[in-house]
Amino acid sequence: MGGDHGPSIVVPGVAQAAQALPGVRFLLHGDSARIEAELARCPAARAVSEVRHCDKAIAMDEKPAQAMRRGKGSSMWNAIESVRADEAQACVSAGNTGALMAISKLILRMGAELERPAIVANWPNMKGVATVLDVGANVESDADQLVEFAIMGAAFHHAMHGVERPTVGLLNVGSEDQKGHEEVREAHAILREAKLDFDYHGFVEGSDLAYGVVDVVVTDGFTGNVALKTAEGMARFFSNEIRTTLTSGPLAMLGAMIASGALKRMRQRLDPSRVNGAPLLGLNGIVVKSHGGADANGFASAVRVAINLARSDFRAEIDRNLKSLTAAAAKDEASKAGQDQGAVE
């Protein structure tokens, strides 16, 4: 029921995703009359869907605390609850992000030691698409949380793009070891020493987001959110400039008309809906946020993210890496204690 368009984009999105990745079935939570009306127009979706009626829906502007108190029995609540009850392997929602995070955390609980789930951005760059996290949930992140982001981001990138050992970079203001604040320097030291299922590249800078220097970029939610929105704003600025430029006079318009095929292909390559679908990481269960303004293509892309995650072993990979980190830290403590004892003797 969520997002700017509700069932009118969710149902055709489900149809698209079902055709691309067969063998998946869908529980559609919400107002059955509206959903059935869409399904009647979309036999490909009807064939794979079951409708679960509820009267309530969470408004896009509802505060998270309010949504938690009053959300029980809403379409969002029921969708997440179906994941907890093992009826569904993943939940996809285009609804209110704050409410989705709060209710997911309440129902599914955190697996990692994060305060709130981390949000991933799929970031188009010169070499393809990078995984960037956190982009908004945790405004302050200590070194251990940054390391958790690295582990979760690498597992997500592996599941989504099939890269065996993703490269991971830590966002900073320079590449030397002594740059940045304490949290990033400490996380850098931990990641450099740890033996995990990915390759730690070291520090990266803001410009490396566009250059595609690493597969996974790790940062706190404050910096990540500002960087993401800065990039989105700049993208809109540049496309406005191109549009203004190419309609600025008869010659420019003629040129633009002739080059229109190539310009259209460029817009598609940079189209954010091609990479729509941001998982909330750190939960005991898969929840994927679709952009509220996404169209059916975009919603289908978010559904594909959820299916890829559900079919992968990314949660086992996260657990394995977290355990190997804890074991290494314990061993380190033990050897330190041994040395201290040696010094006393």
Add this chain to the structure above:
Amino acid sequence: MGGDHGPSIVVPGVAQAAQALPGVRFLLHGDSARIEAELARCPAARAVSEVRHCDKAIAMDEKPAQAMRRGKGSSMWNAIESVRADEAQACVSAGNTGALMAISKLILRMGAELERPAIVANWPNMKGVATVLDVGANVESDADQLVEFAIMGAAFHHAMHGVERPTVGLLNVGSEDQKGHEEVREAHAILREAKLDFDYHGFVEGSDLAYGVVDVVVTDGFTGNVALKTAEGMARFFSNEIRTTLTSGPLAMLGAMIASGALKRMRQRLDPSRVNGAPLLGLNGIVVKSHGGADANGFASAVRVAINLARSDFRAEIDRNLKSLTAAAAKDEASKAGQDQGAVE
């Protein structure tokens, strides 16, 4: 002597700036043989310049600490020293940024209570050019420092663009009062109450940098540096995409050729050298950093920034606002103490 090109861009840059803003004289510090060779080719610069020879120059890759220890007598040192000695009203350098900050701080000392000078970015956006600070010097900034950035940024924007009461926004992850970490929320509370020579707009988000919602955007040096480099990277990404698109086939190339005039005007509008010249704010004196890779146009733009600042009363404006803030805080304390006393009686 600094930057990628040294005197070969500095001297023609001086000539350009002198023609645009007559009545200014220049002290050129560095290797007199190289400078004189350039001046011989550039009579407009020779007419307004005096050469101050020195043998030493600070390398672009020298560490700030090393530059401070060994920099005495270098061209950068002497240029800053001429500001301290009141021989010059401002210093412009295309050299090593870290060294320029460290030596400026050592020689001129901080006027504001900052750890290091704040660096300003002149940020092109949909409405013109905004002033964004800090973009790199102070990786952690408390609420008082953010308020100082607001005061200095507004005074700079006034001096540079003639805007009587600039609008100032604080960069955050959302616009509601409770968003963000403690430092931004506290700075927000101070700026909302203070009566200063600018209009405090409230929180702005990363996307507002491109939209041009406010004249001055205030943030800590970590977030500001990441945002600036993210935007620079995205700008390069988009221009690469446009180039690739418009050379992707014979039709696209024909279109691009026809539209080339308009495309060239667009590139000029987005050209960072048009707005080159980043002042180091918070010092007892004017020091402007020109981008190391800037050409003569770019260097001239940095010189114009320095001249505009030197001719304005921006330092008096900063002092006035800092004092009015301190006075308000003292009054607040006194009235609180009075209330406490009242409660005791």
